[in-house]
Amino acid sequence: MKAWSWDRYGPPEVLALKDLDEPDIGRDDVLVRVRAASVNPYDWRHVAADPKLVRLSIGLRRPRPGLVPGADLAGVVERVGDDVTGLRVGDEVFGEVRLGSFAEKVAVPQNRLAVKPTGLTFEQAASVSMSAHTALQGLRDVGRIAAGQRVLVNGASGGVGTFAVQLATMFGAEVTGVCSTRNLELVRSLGASDTVDYTREDFTARARRYDLILDNVGNHSLGQLRRPLTPRGTIVIVGGLASARGSLLGPAAQMIRGALVSPFISQRVHAISWKPNSTDLRFLADLMEKGELTPVIDRTYPFDELPQAVRYVEQGHARGKVVITL
Structure with missing residues (x-):
């Protein structure tokens, strides 16, 4: 699969589009084909290792090989682990991973996903979690x-x-x-x-x-x-x-x-240290279906322009969310 990765800390330009193996899934995981992902300050802070404290979790001198940044996502379920309940192949879902959403496919724990509201686009759903x-x-x-x-x-x-x-x-x-x-x-x-x-x-x-x-x-x-x-x-x-x-x-x-x-x-x-979970995702999905909560999207970038999207978020002037589409 195609995925963005980086082998040294620095500005968004250190990101490179690579061919990586499709991720394995555990018994409680879901393999999602990503249709959209949003960019957060969280993402460029990992790419730049800013603050330096980030290095403790992803590599002291350089990021561990094969790591893929990105947290928020929306897409379609391709495979489910043996212990997954409530989600099945073909479901349109949205949610969040710790790292990995800037890729064509990502493995996501089932408790970090919810079914996408039918009235929301993948771009809107990816901007939520x-x-x-x-x-x-x-x-x-x-x-x-x-x-x-x-x-x-x-x-x-x-x-x-x-x-x-x-x-x-x-x-x-x-x-x-x-x-x-x-x-x-x-x-x-x-x-x-x-x-x-x-x-x-x-x-x-x-x-x-x-x-x-x-x-x-x-x-x-x-x-x-x-x-x-x-x-x-x-x-x-x-x-x-x-x-x-x-x-x-x-x-x-x-x-x-x-x-x-x-x-x-x-x-x-x-x-605040947010705790992604499917219960809150379903609560938010219900609000969006009722029209009581609406994602605000500033810009949308194609997948191959991810570094530009990260740079734009890093500048700090985005109105609402910035989304990439696959």
């Missing part, structure tokens, strides 16, 4: 969102942010979205009742207070983020492109600081 999982779990599980709360989403026009604005609105919150001038209308159309243009205003200097802040950007210190928070409010740290590049820890540094300070203050500071 990592970003929507992060938004959902960050708001619901970590942030403990409740109806009537004031919620601020920093980075509201990005991959996680576009889902977070919609989900927070669905949960009954009053949503403020922080984005650039060109994205204000998009964020309002997703449900935000208030917007902040970060090129003209610093939301941390506002008099308004928020019960929950979901930070997808990483461009403010914890002290700054706490300023517009209610005395018992919650900050959920996702990370973001603004987190120090080329460092040992990257976004994890802010997460560690949050964990250290949280026990000593009345406000809650927590990091």
Whole structure:
């Protein structure tokens, strides 16, 4: 099969299209022929080993041979393991792997897949898992969102942010979205009742207070983020492109600081580490079938232009998601 791989850490141009063996599947795995995959910051951080902490899981000096980047995917089931239930050959599915989706075929654990809603294209379905999982779990599980709360989403026009604005609105919150001038209308159309243009205003200097802040950007210190928070409010740290590049820890540094300070203050500071699972995927699929959640896709690239797609995401200006098609 054709797959993108890399043999040294660096910019997206280190990616090369190679002929690799079709992946084996375990008893709980499903072999999926990929029809579309989306690009996340997670992907270029693995390609570049930025932060350096990434090397611990994929290779200290260089990536292990035969590794394929990519997480989000949508496609068609070609083969199922002996213990797989609920999925069969020919099913159209979407979900996520730790690595491997930038290939013609990928082996996926069954508990990271769900049947694709019939009304969604493969491109739309491929854009969901990592970003929507992060938004959902960050708001619901970590942030403990409740109806009537004031919620601020920093980075509201990005991959996680576009889902977070919609989900927070669905949960009954009053949503403020922080984005650039060109994205204000998009964020309002997703449900935000208030917007902040970060090129003209610093939301941390506002008099308004928020019960929950979901930070997808990483461009403010914890002290700054706490300023517009209610005395018992919650900050959920996702990370973001603004987190120090080329460092040992990257976004994890802010997460560690949050964990250290949280026990000593009345406000809650927590990091989100998304946990892909089929239960949440089915929940998200149901929302999309009802028209209550809509993926926002900025650009679509053909499979053979993957490095350009990764480069575009790395620049940090994508509105919603960037998708590659096979």
